[in-house]
Amino acid sequence: MQRLMEGYSRFRSKVFPEHSELFARLAEGQKPQALFIACSDSRVMPEMLMQCEPGDLFPCRNAGNLVPPPTETTSGVAATIEYAIRVLKIPDVVICGHSDCGAMKGMLQHEHLDELPLVKSWLRHAGPSSRWLRGMLRAAESFSFERKLKMLTEANVIMQMQNLLAHPVVADGLKASTLKVHGWMYDIGSGRLESFDSELGVFSAIADGQPPVSKTAQPELNITKRGIHV
Numbered sequence: 001m002q003r004l005m006e007g008y009s010r011f012r013s014k015v016f017p018e019h020s021e022l023f024a025r026l027a028e029g030q031k032p033q034a035l036f037i038a039c040s041d042s043r044v045m046p047e048m049l050m051q052c053e054p055g056d057l058f059p060c061r062n063a064g065n066l067v068p069p070p071t072e073t074t075s076g077v078a079a080t081i082e083y084a085i086r087v088l089k090i091p092d093v094v095i096c097g098h099s100d101c102g103a104m105k106g107m108l109q110h111e112h113l114d115e116l117p118l119v120k121s122w123l124r125h126a127g128p129s130s131r132w133l134r135g136m137l138r139a140a141e142s143f144s145f146e147r148k149l150k151m152l153t154e155a156n157v158i159m160q161m162q163n164l165l166a167h168p169v170v171a172d173g174l175k176a177s178t179l180k181v182h183g184w185m186y187d188i189g190s191g192r193l194e195s196f197d198s199e200l201g202v203f204s205a206i207a208d209g210q211p212p213v214s215k216t217a218q219p220e221l222n223i224t225k226r227g228i229h230v
Contacts, residue, residue, distance in 0.1 A: 032056060035058045035080070035081065035084040036094045037065050041101065058080075060080045062077060063103045064125075065098075065157070067167075081169065082167070092181075095183050096185070097153045099185075099189065100188060103119075107127055127152060136148070136155070157196060161183045184206075
């Protein structure tokens with residue numbers, strides 16, 4: 001806690017005065033560029049990753065970067081999506097998974113969740129169907145745990161993109177071409193970002209300054225030795 005208090009002191013004495021005009025504008029309202037749905041993992045910092053200023057992103061963070069159905073109202077994710085698109089008129093939604101994700105590890109090692117009933121319940125919204133997961137594990141029996149984890153994390157991003165379509169405000173925005181949905185993967189160790197291309201069925205690196213792919217994913221997933229395809 002002492003480190004946090006020291007950080008706040010630096011913010012008040014140095015950072016805030018240098019950006020006082022920005023904060024004065026933000027005090028009047030916000031107009032973020034994207035709704036950024038990311039994992040709660042402390043190593044994932046969307047504002048640092050995208051080098052954003054306050055007011056640029058509308059973040060929504062939870063374990064596993066999940067998008068429950070709109071009927072699930074206890075987590076607040078559906079309300080955040082609705083407000084971001086309908087009120088703030090945000091034109092882009094990013095779902096960003098990441099390497100070494102604890103939530104995805106929980107799906108692969110579900111026996112570890114017995115002492116975490118709330119986490120176990122939340123992960124019902126994660127990944128593709130349990131039938132697909134069982135198929136993946138059979139097909140990838142010879143794969144390392146790390147490779148299985150990467151495949152599952154990518155599949156989860158794809159399925160959360162698809163889950164977004166169940167939200168009426170998202171479906172309306174896509175139909176009206178006022179909204180784009182992006183599926184990204186962030187590698188913590190390298191700082192690399194990859195974007196999902198639904199036509200090729202793969203994640204590919206986002207080049208510096210290159211606009212990311214924004215096509216909506218399809219729900220049918222297949223496993224090959226190269227990875228996940230749709």
